[in-house]
Amino acid sequence: MKQLFLATSIFFCIAATAQKNTGSSKQNTAKETVNNGYNIPITLTPYKNCYIYLGSYYGKGKTLSDSAWLNEKSEGIFKGNEKLTGGIYFIVSPSKTLIEFELLMDDKQHFSIVADTSKRDNPQIKGSADNDLFMTYSKVSLEKGQKIQHLKASLVTAKSTQDSTIIREEAIKTEKELQAYREKIIKDNPNSLLTTLFHVMKRPEAPEIPIVDGKPDSLYPYRYMKEHYWDGVDFFDDRILRTPFFDPKLEDYFKYYISPEADSIIPEIKIMLLSARTGKEMFPYLLIKFTNKYVKPEYMGQDKVFLYLFNDFYSKGDTTYLDAASRKMIFERAYSLMANQIGEPAPPLVLTDTLGKSKSLYDVNANYTLVIFWDPHCGHCKEQIPRIDSMYEAKWKALGMKVFSVYIYNDNIPDWKKFINEKKLFDWIHVYQTEEVKEYEAKNNIAGFRQLYDARVTPTIYLLDDKKRIIAKQLAMEQFDEIITAKTKQTKK
Numbered sequence: 001m002k003q004l005f006l007a008t009s010i011f012f013c014i015a016a017t018a019q020k021n022t023g024s025s026k027q028n029t030a031k032e033t034v035n036n037g038y039n040i041p042i043t044l045t046p047y048k049n050c051y052i053y054l055g056s057y058y059g060k061g062k063t064l065s066d067s068a069w070l071n072e073k074s075e076g077i078f079k080g081n082e083k084l085t086g087g088i089y090f091i092v093s094p095s096k097t098l099i100e101f102e103l104l105m106d107d108k109q110h111f112s113i114v115a116d117t118s119k120r121d122n123p124q125i126k127g128s129a130d131n132d133l134f135m136t137y138s139k140v141s142l143e144k145g146q147k148i149q150h151l152k153a154s155l156v157t158a159k160s161t162q163d164s165t166i167i168r169e170e171a172i173k174t175e176k177e178l179q180a181y182r183e184k185i186i187k188d189n190p191n192s193l194l195t196t197l198f199h200v201m202k203r204p205e206a207p208e209i210p211i212v213d214g215k216p217d218s219l220y221p222y223r224y225m226k227e228h229y230w231d232g233v234d235f236f237d238d239r240i241l242r243t244p245f246f247d248p249k250l251e252d253y254f255k256y257y258i259s260p261e262a263d264s265i266i267p268e269i270k271i272m273l274l275s276a277r278t279g280k281e282m283f284p285y286l287l288i289k290f291t292n293k294y295v296k297p298e299y300m301g302q303d304k305v306f307l308y309l310f311n312d313f314y315s316k317g318d319t320t321y322l323d324a325a326s327r328k329m330i331f332e333r334a335y336s337l338m339a340n341q342i343g344e345p346a347p348p349l350v351l352t353d354t355l356g357k358s359k360s361l362y363d364v365n366a367n368y369t370l371v372i373f374w375d376p377h378c379g380h381c382k383e384q385i386p387r388i389d390s391m392y393e394a395k396w397k398a399l400g401m402k403v404f405s406v407y408i409y410n411d412n413i414p415d416w417k418k419f420i421n422e423k424k425l426f427d428w429i430h431v432y433q434t435e436e437v438k439e440y441e442a443k444n445n446i447a448g449f450r451q452l453y454d455a456r457v458t459p460t461i462y463l464l465d466d467k468k469r470i471i472a473k474q475l476a477m478e479q480f481d482e483i484i485t486a487k488t489k490q491t492k493k
Contacts, residue, residue, distance in 0.1 A: 038109035040078040044091065044100065045116050047074055053092035054078050056085075056105070056242045059285060064092065083109055085281060086193055087242025091115070091123075102138075105242075106130035106193045130193045137185060137194060144178040193239065199232030200245045226257045235275035238282050250289075262304035265294075269305065273313070284321040287313060295333055300472060301342045310334040336454040339447070346371065346468045347452035351406060351431035354417055359431050362468055367400030367491075368484060369464040373408045373455040376419035381459050386423050388461075388477055395481070397427065399488055400466075406449065407432035408458055 044052055047070050054066040065084055068076035084105050091100040091113070101115060101123045111127035121142060125131040151171040158164040182202075186195045206221040230253075233240065240246045258268055269290055276282040287309065294305035310330065319327050339347045349361035349371070361371065372388070374381040392403060405428045407416045413432070420430055433449065441448050453460060463472040463480055465487070472483050 037081045038078065038084055038105075040109065040111060040113065041075070042068060042070075042078065042091070042113040043073070043075050043115070044070060044113070045074045047094060047117070048072050050094040052076065052094055052100075053096060054089060055092045055099075056087055056089045057244045058242055059247045059289070062090075064096075065089070083107075085242055086239035088197065088244070089242070093117075104128070104130045104134045104193050104197075133185065133189060133192060133194050137181070140181055141178065144174055144181075148174050196232075196237065196239060197243055197245070200240045200243055200249065202232070203249070204228040204231070222257070229253055229257060235272055235282060235286075236277070236279040238279050241279075241282050241285055247289075260299045260302065262302050262308075265302065265305050266308045269308070270312075287318065288321065291330065295330075300475060303337050304341055307334060307337055307341070335447075336451050336456070339452045340454055340462070340470060340473065342470055342472070344470055346462060346464050346470050347449070349404070349406070349431075349449055351449075352434050352437075353429065353431050354420070359429060361404055364402050364404060364429065366402035367466050368396070368471075368487075369402055369404055369468065370396070370480070371404045371406065371453070371462040371464065372459055373406045373449075373453060373461075374459040375408050376416050377412070378458040382419075384459055384477070385419075385425070389423065389425055389428070391477055391481060392427070396484065399484060401484070403428040405430045406455075408450070408455060410435055410438070 040054075042052070049070065049072060051067045051069055053064050054068070055062055055064045066078045066080060068078045070076040086105050086107065088102055089105045090102045092098065093100060100117055101120045103113070103123065103125060106128060108128060108130075111125055111131065113123055113125050115123035121138070123135070125135065148171050151167050151174070155164055155167055158167060182198050185192075186198055189195055204225050207224050208221075209216045209218055210220055211217070212220075254265070254268070258264055273283065273286055273290075276286050291306065291309055294302050294309070297303050297305070311334075314327075314330055314334070319330075322330065346361065351359060353359045361369070370388070370392075372385070374385060376382070388403075392401065405425070407413075407430070410432050416430075416432070420426075420428075438448065440446070449455065453462065461474065461480070462470055463475075463483065465471050471487065472480060475483075
């Protein structure tokens, strides 16, 4: 029994996310032809006098495309004026909780279905060659799959090593038979939708390590896998998006075959997006997927990927997929990240210290500068600031570090000074922005330090080198320490 979870959870709203039904069964007329729209009569017993639904896979999730009313004879019809995007579809129960069975939506979307919920594995689909092929394959796949599962389960009760070996060999043989069956379908039906789906499903097998000039080339299997990972897959083909295979395969590709550095990720994304450019659904899906992934990246420095997406796509007009709120968020986020990329000079900071004197970040002479944006009323700051000072006194100070400490607000100077005194943060350079300077920046549309340093939460922390270039940002104290230790060792060498 399969549970149906509707729609993918996408952070931004896009117009192309769910395929819209351009005409329900109540709105369509009999003027449709084989080349216009879709027309799928269905009989699904024992359901009567109720709605059933036509759904499809979409990226990580599932979505509904149409509904049909079943009469007293369990008869209904899915109809629409425009063709549905091809892919793997399914019939959904009236409660919207069960997938009754799957089918292929090929280019010829005028066929009929007769099915019984007590025989979910045997729907009768007439008028669709792709579904004939799909149903035949499904039966073979089910048979082979059940056999493989049974063999693997029997390993637990195997009485000897010899029995286990025989069982494993039989399981491997059955898997190879199923793969050979798929390869035959691909060879005999190269233009079928099922062949397209097989290409999406397929993962290349790693070859053995070859010997080159008498030495093993241990990287060859990796290079081979990466080179052949997308064989037979066209990124402009919207149909592959409506399968449960494409999105997991895409995520595994970036997880196992692409280095997490932004400079390695960007060329891969560029190729994919340019290849998918003509895909009505694929291009916006990939653009939004990559945006979601790298706007709040897993690894430091990957926000450079988001900036690439902004500069090469969003800023050049690819915003029709966004609602107003999402567009506003993307542009504001990009502007907040532009000035604080890893390896780039830190934005200048000229603020006021506790005695009312002007202090400039670039006047600080230090091997390392830790810039901290914090608030004495922030619970996390109350915990982290003393810990950072302890590390500073115990280790970082001796390595030539100085701390440029920015009170992110200016509404309670007495509490700020009280915290500094209570925690004895006397070796730090403490500064804040006066209300007059803040108002001047706002009046003259000058970016403030909150935007320049993306200081939206507290504490926000940056590590700078001796030339005030950004080495690291937004890490845990222990991670900053690891980077400082590694950089110090490199300097000594």
